[in-house]
Amino acid sequence: MRLFLPFCILNLAVETSRFVQTDQGGIILRWLKTYVEKCINCGKCMETCSKTYFKEENPSLSRVVVTNPGAGQNISVCNQCGACMAVCPTEALYRDKNGVVQLDKSKCTSCLMCVGFCPTGNMLYAASKQTEPFKCVACGLCAKVCPTQALVLVND
Amino acid sequence: MEKMKVIAEWTYTPAPIERGYTRKTLYVNVGEPRMEIKDVSQDMIDTFTGGRGFDLKLLWDAVKDTTKWNDPENEIVLSGGPLCGITQYPGAGKCYAAFISPLSGQTYDSNSGGYWGPLSKFSGFDAVEVQGKAEKDIILFINGDEGKIQILESNLKDLNAYAVTETLHEYFAVDEADKRNISVISTGKAAETSYYGCMNMSFYDPRRKVARLKQAGRGGGGSIMRDKKIAAMVVKFSKIGGNLNNVVDLDTLQRVGVKLHKEIHDLDDVQCKMRKVGTAHLNEIMDEYHLLPTNNYKFGQNAAEISKIHSAVYERLFTQGMPDGCWYGCSMSCAKAVDGFTVQTGPCKGEKVTVDGPEYETVAALGSNIGVYDPLWTIEANFYADHYGMDTISLGTAIAFVCECYELGLITKKDTNGLELNFGSKDDIMELIHRMADGKDEFASMVAKGIRYMKKAFAEKFKADAKTMEAIGMEGQGVETSEYVPKESIAQWGGYYLTLKGPQHDEAWLIFMDMVNKQLPTFEDKAEALHYFPNFRTWFSLVGLCKLPWNDVEPANNRIVNEPKEAAKVPEHVQNYVDIFNAVTGKGIRKEDLITMSEKVYNFQRVFQVRMKQGEANHNIPLRALGPVFPDEWEARREYYDGKLREIGIDPSALSTEEKIKKLQEYRLGMWEGLKMAVYKRRGWNKKGIPTVETLKRLGIDYPDVVAVVEKYSKPEDNFD
Amino acid sequence: MITVNGEPLDWKPGMTVQDVLDAKRYTFRMIGIWINDRPVPKNEFSTTEVPDGAVVQAIHMVSGG
Ligand code: SF4
Ligand code: SF4
Numbered sequence A: 001m002r003l004f005l006p007f008c009i010l011n012l013a014v015e016t017s018r019f020v021q022t023d024q025g026g027i028i029l030r031w032l033k034t035y036v037e038k039c040i041n042c043g044k045c046m047e048t049c050s051k052t053y054f055k056e057e058n059p060s061l062s063r064v065v066v067t068n069p070g071a072g073q074n075i076s077v078c079n080q081c082g083a084c085m086a087v088c089p090t091e092a093l094y095r096d097k098n099g100v101v102q103l104d105k106s107k108c109t110s111c112l113m114c115v116g117f118c119p120t121g122n123m124l125y126a127a128s129k130q131t132e133p134f135k136c137v138a139c140g141l142c143a144k145v146c147p148t149q150a151l152v153l154v155n156d
Numbered sequence B: 001m002e003k004m005k006v007i008a009e010w011t012y013t014p015a016p017i018e019r020g021y022t023r024k025t026l027y028v029n030v031g032e033p034r035m036e037i038k039d040v041s042q043d044m045i046d047t048f049t050g051g052r053g054f055d056l057k058l059l060w061d062a063v064k065d066t067t068k069w070n071d072p073e074n075e076i077v078l079s080g081g082p083l084c085g086i087t088q089y090p091g092a093g094k095c096y097a098a099f100i101s102p103l104s105g106q107t108y109d110s111n112s113g114g115y116w117g118p119l120s121k122f123s124g125f126d127a128v129e130v131q132g133k134a135e136k137d138i139i140l141f142i143n144g145d146e147g148k149i150q151i152l153e154s155n156l157k158d159l160n161a162y163a164v165t166e167t168l169h170e171y172f173a174v175d176e177a178d179k180r181n182i183s184v185i186s187t188g189k190a191a192e193t194s195y196y197g198c199m200n201m202s203f204y205d206p207r208r209k210v211a212r213l214k215q216a217g218r219g220g221g222g223s224i225m226r227d228k229k230i231a232a233m234v235v236k237f238s239k240i241g242g243n244l245n246n247v248v249d250l251d252t253l254q255r256v257g258v259k260l261h262k263e264i265h266d267l268d269d270v271q272c273k274m275r276k277v278g279t280a281h282l283n284e285i286m287d288e289y290h291l292l293p294t295n296n297y298k299f300g301q302n303a304a305e306i307s308k309i310h311s312a313v314y315e316r317l318f319t320q321g322m323p324d325g326c327w328y329g330c331s332m333s334c335a336k337a338v339d340g341f342t343v344q345t346g347p348c349k350g351e352k353v354t355v356d357g358p359e360y361e362t363v364a365a366l367g368s369n370i371g372v373y374d375p376l377w378t379i380e381a382n383f384y385a386d387h388y389g390m391d392t393i394s395l396g397t398a399i400a401f402v403c404e405c406y407e408l409g410l411i412t413k414k415d416t417n418g419l420e421l422n423f424g425s426k427d428d429i430m431e432l433i434h435r436m437a438d439g440k441d442e443f444a445s446m447v448a449k450g451i452r453y454m455k456k457a458f459a460e461k462f463k464a465d466a467k468t469m470e471a472i473g474m475e476g477q478g479v480e481t482s483e484y485v486p487k488e489s490i491a492q493w494g495g496y497y498l499t500l501k502g503p504q505h506d507e508a509w510l511i512f513m514d515m516v517n518k519q520l521p522t523f524e525d526k527a528e529a530l531h532y533f534p535n536f537r538t539w540f541s542l543v544g545l546c547k548l549p550w551n552d553v554e555p556a557n558n559r560i561v562n563e564p565k566e567a568a569k570v571p572e573h574v575q576n577y578v579d580i581f582n583a584v585t586g587k588g589i590r591k592e593d594l595i596t597m598s599e600k601v602y603n604f605q606r607v608f609q610v611r612m613k614q615g616e617a618n619h620n621i622p623l624r625a626l627g628p629v630f631p632d633e634w635e636a637r638r639e640y641y642d643g644k645l646r647e648i649g650i651d652p653s654a655l656s657t658e659e660k661i662k663k664l665q666e667y668r669l670g671m672w673e674g675l676k677m678a679v680y681k682r683r684g685w686n687k688k689g690i691p692t693v694e695t696l697k698r699l700g701i702d703y704p705d706v707v708a709v710v711e712k713y714s715k716p717e718d719n720f721d
Numbered sequence C: 001m002i003t004v005n006g007e008p009l010d011w012k013p014g015m016t017v018q019d020v021l022d023a024k025r026y027t028f029r030m031i032g033i034w035i036n037d038r039p040v041p042k043n044e045f046s047t048t049e050v051p052d053g054a055v056v057q058a059i060h061m062v063s064g065g
């Protein structure tokens, strides 16, 4: 009864690190690398992303966010750092075998703490679509349609 | 564990939640046994809002004027409120409990984190009323998944909290993942003798893989549970989702919630460090400002020892980096825990446990106030207080009183049955705590009944001097004072002793505002603060929110855009509350309405106290709360106190310390009376502290039975002209 | 001479907000400072000088427990 599990803290430290140990022992991390200097602000990536996951062409529902507020081109997308995993109360956020941070909706309480604690502002939400937040799952579809290779899916 | 025998079972169809309400309450009589589901009227919602308001309304209807705490008709009523269970805004899982208290003989309300509040609402009930007395130990089980209510015959071997909680999470869950869908209310063996038995409400921590306990500690709810032979109350609901409250405007709720999550993320580390140390960040601050109760509130500081209980010490003891919210979505995450703690004494000796807390109050109560500066001892005392089912604050303040009585020779080693109870006598104090749970030792049982009881019992049995005990026993309305030294702040005398239910800190904490910032110079200013803050804080208890995210973090520009007095109210957060309340309920309240909503319940509860006390619901204050009682207290801050005399035109140079104390006491007693009258007047009460009929009418709580109580006990000569 | 929360305090040339807090032993983390009714941001406490004769308000923010 009420036995303390000394490893939980250790686990946590591993979980939040940018790198994951795979079964094979190698370290991989799949993520979307951005080259903002190549971006021509065409919006293709956002169309594709929102269409794929929300069946709607709507940049505010895209997980990759390209903006040009006048001050210059900007691309914002999750870098799979794992900070959100550490704050999730139900362990709904986990790293899959490719090192991508994924959300298990069945465990998610829609508290949006992960949104508030994402250091780069890339955990997103839209009440009109679903109560749970959403994020880049490193599928790479946006990279495929990007005409200038401003987005590249990498495994490193 | 073997299957428990079903004594009674009822089925029901869980009511859907609309805009934060199920509009149903559950009544269970554990004696008869009987179950009833009652409707919630629109009037009940408009007047009482929910949470503590619903609790008090149901309790009012359930008890007689003469009901004592241990009469079968006394109830434990539990309710979260319309915002309870939302996951998007920090601190939205609170459950409020109300009952007639064994300590004060009038209503008490106490709140707790843990999942009971949300899960019981999701199971279909805005409130749960428990009445009657069972013959044998029972467990009340609300199964929101299956729409089933059961009274089970307990076969628990150990009735103490951690054992009960863990066993029942295990018993009612189908697998490990299911454990978080359960919340258990438990108490412990000491609650069978104590008047300050606490209720522990649980939630399951999936990372630590242990059940965590949060406490509705104060007022003696746990004592009532055991009097009713309730071993535990359990609720289960599995289909947790992001909008179970069926709110009208999820978009706003999410937006406002995320704004606060971000604010906490950005600012907590430079502000209150709640995420790292919880409320224990206050330890050294309170010491620095002479507010940390030390040796039964004799002193407010202990420069020599404070480093031992500095928050940095606790920061190292608490496991860092865990999501420690007591409900989903609380990014304030103050529910700190010490993991892997090896128990040194008592029945759990040698076991490795996770201890919840200690919070600031416990650090002081089971620490500096009893002369102990040993965090590991305090953690152990905290563990056993929870486990045995005792409120750490009343326990600490009661022991502090005992230690002073012992040092003054009012009670002796013979009276204590062999224990040496000086301040700081750690081992003997721990033994005393174990004896309280054991229940056989007469002296320990006296301590377990609180200061008001002890004052009488010590005088009768041990011929202890009643006058001295009156002066140093830190209780008001029968309830032990919580852990701030109120002596030097007149407004805080009111914040503690002009409260509805006794000196806890959840009505008004005005010490800085009054004593340090000097923002409340006149009686009228103080009375205004003692109107605004208690009512503002009452609002949290009506809707199911935690108070901490209101002002334990503030927007970065709070002090730039607001003038000083407004800044203390954290206007942006107040607006958040208006916005999320409207987002959930669809009502269109403005910020002024928060106060009116609260005033209805605040005044109703005051009339309730008058009713239960047959017109004698008096506000008392011990001399110790007003200033030094003994010369060593004066001498410890001689320059300061001499200055206080000079301020009021008395030259201290020719006076002995005893004479000085007497002079200051006389003056301050006069101030206390002045404060009391100013506050009563501002609150719309008469000179006896009874709300006037006009006040009831203004607030729309002029129900015939409420007016009848007021009319019965009000005399014309008590009116303010 | 300046006043801090209504009480006099000796003034020294070059005295900063932080010096005032140290002199008063105000160690609390959540303090708001107003000099002659003008707010001073926290990150400027050690660089902002307090003029002689100033009325300083050092407002401790928490309303507690
Ligand atoms: S959503 Fe944010 S916190 Fe989570 S992995 Fe991506 S960048 Fe990191
Ligand atoms: S919104 Fe879901 S995924 Fe994010 S922290 Fe809350 S429970 Fe975890």
Ligand code: SF4
Binding pocket: B090, B091, B092, B093, B113, B324, B325, B326, B327, B330, B331, B332, B333, B334, B335, B546, B547, B548, B549
């Ligand atoms: S601030 Fe602390 S007590 Fe309040 S809800 Fe959050 S974790 Fe619970």
